[in-house]
Amino acid sequence: MKPKTIASCRIVVLGVLIFVSFTVAWAEEMTLPREKLIALFPNAQNFKERKADLPPEKVTSIEEDIGTKLQPDTLKPTFYIAYKDNKPMGLALFLSVKGPNGAISGGVGLDMTGKVVKVEVHKHNEAVGIADETFLKQFSEKGVEDKFKIGEDIEPVAGEQAASQAVALMPKKTLAISYALFLKRPDPPEEDVAETYEPEDLKEVMMMMKDEYDLIRAYFQSGKNSDKATAIKAAKQLQKYTRFIADFEPPKNPNDTEGYTYFQKKFDDAIREFAQRLETEGISETTQKQWREIVELVNTTHLRFSVEEIDLDEDLN
Ligand code: HEM
Known part of the structure; x- marks a missing residue:
């Protein structure tokens, strides 16, 4: 029998889908957290705020993804879309997670292919290292397929395992929420006959x-x-x-x-x-x-x- 040709290439396309599942229209007047947004997307020219609602079935799938319950404040997440030359560059989400010494709040930027651009920690009661760039830059380029697990694909801040894991939950959560709402997960890789x-x-x-x-x-x-x-x-x-x-x-x-x-x-x-x-x-x-x-x-x-x-x-x- 003649082998069947199966093509392999595929790209995660976010562009059109980014708008699909949002349920709330543009806010007319907004007070944007501009400084925090610029820190995540220094090249962006403007930002637009979008509010979303997480339907119960999506909440369940996100909780399965991240292995923990979502905080009530994340059930109606507010996203910020970063634009350059009128084209969306990515999105930002500000959120908080539970650290060993209380809430850790911060922001996560994702690019249009669903990869982490940057993670920032704004407020926390942990060791200073968890807000340090050396620790945080490990998250960049990671995506929904990554584990964000301390000791596996993330090096913790020395002696700060639990706080480091809590911070790692921020990009993981952002990805899970974003994918549940409007990003398309990559299709499973197809077999490429030409490779083998x-x-x-x-x-x-x-x-x-x-x-x-x-x-x-x-x-x-x-x-x-x-x-x-x-x-x-x-x-x-x-x-x-x-x-x-x-x-x-x-x-x-x-x-x-x-x-x-x-x-x-x-x-x-x-x-x-x-x-x-x-x-x-x-x-x-x-x-x-x-x-x-x-x-x-x-x-x-x-x-x-x-x-x-x-x-x-x-x-x-
Ligand atoms: C669109 C690209 C091509 C198509 C669709 C194509 C198609 C075919 C087909 C249908 C045959 C007959 C096979 C048979 O008798 O069962 C053939 C034979 C052949 N093709 Fe191509 N071909 C292409 C490009 C090329 C190129 C780029 C080369 C070499 C640089 C090439 C070299 C040959 C040779 C040497 C044969 C004779 C094979 C034999 O009888 O053992 N072909 N090709």
């Missing part, structure tokens, strides 16, 4: 490439936006399969290794540029031209290195 693939011969590689080729061709024929993502993935997969071509000798002109390498490289470059353009432009004059050139290049390659005549547009199934 060990083709038996060149014909097998070509059959895999033909599957991807057909997806791109279908997109150009239909012009449907719904086929675009599939075509982009297919172009990236095509590029991945190119690296297997070098493992096999062509049946025709096997001694022309220089020429064979030249065509592989040319195809690799062309398909990479095409994949990038397709992502930004979809079907455009440029991508149509690039695709025509790729098809021509492949036809020339086949004429030179394949004994059999190959019609790329022929249905092989």
Whole structure:
């Protein structure tokens, strides 16, 4: 059976979703905690306040995520969206957690991909080290998949295990609340055939490439936006399969290794540029031209290195 091609790339997209689950409209007049916000997002030009309501079922899932009960004051969290050039850069949440010597309050900034930008501790009755940048910078870049566990992925402040764990709960809570409300969790990684693939011969590689080729061709024929993502993935997969071509000798002109390498490289470059353009432009004059050139290049390659005549547009199934 022919292996199925499964594409792998995916990015956590926050942009559009950021607004979806909010239940309350913009506050007209706001008194923003500007200094604290600037400390989290120094490059932001403005901030907007958004209030959210956590429905009971979300509260349960967040509590499961963080392994502790949510404080009543977090049930109606107020978020601040940071903007630069009218584009959202991320969000901030101010919250407090229970430390061994009382409440610890602070702020957490997340970027648009759901990663922690910064954690700040504002008020506390613990050792000074827990508000120190050396300790706090460990949280940056961490995301919803991280544990935020002292001794595992977080080094505690010396002698301050419990207070350090309490501070680590701030970004963990912020992430859990943000994801429950409006961030999309990354999909589980899909198996990428090209990563583990060990083709038996060149014909097998070509059959895999033909599957991807057909997806791109279908997109150009239909012009449907719904086929675009599939075509982009297919172009990236095509590029991945190119690296297997070098493992096999062509049946025709096997001694022309220089020429064979030249065509592989040319195809690799062309398909990479095409994949990038397709992502930004979809079907455009440029991508149509690039695709025509790729098809021509492949036809020339086949004429030179394949004994059999190959019609790329022929249905092989
Ligand atoms: C969009 C890209 C490509 C597609 C869709 C494609 C498709 C195909 C197909 C359908 C075959 C016939 C397989 C068979 O007889 O079962 C084939 C054969 C072949 N292709 Fe490609 N190809 C592509 C790119 C390339 C490139 C870049 C090279 C080399 C630089 C190449 C070299 C060959 C060779 C040497 C054969 C003959 C294999 C043999 O008979 O053993 N192809 N290709």
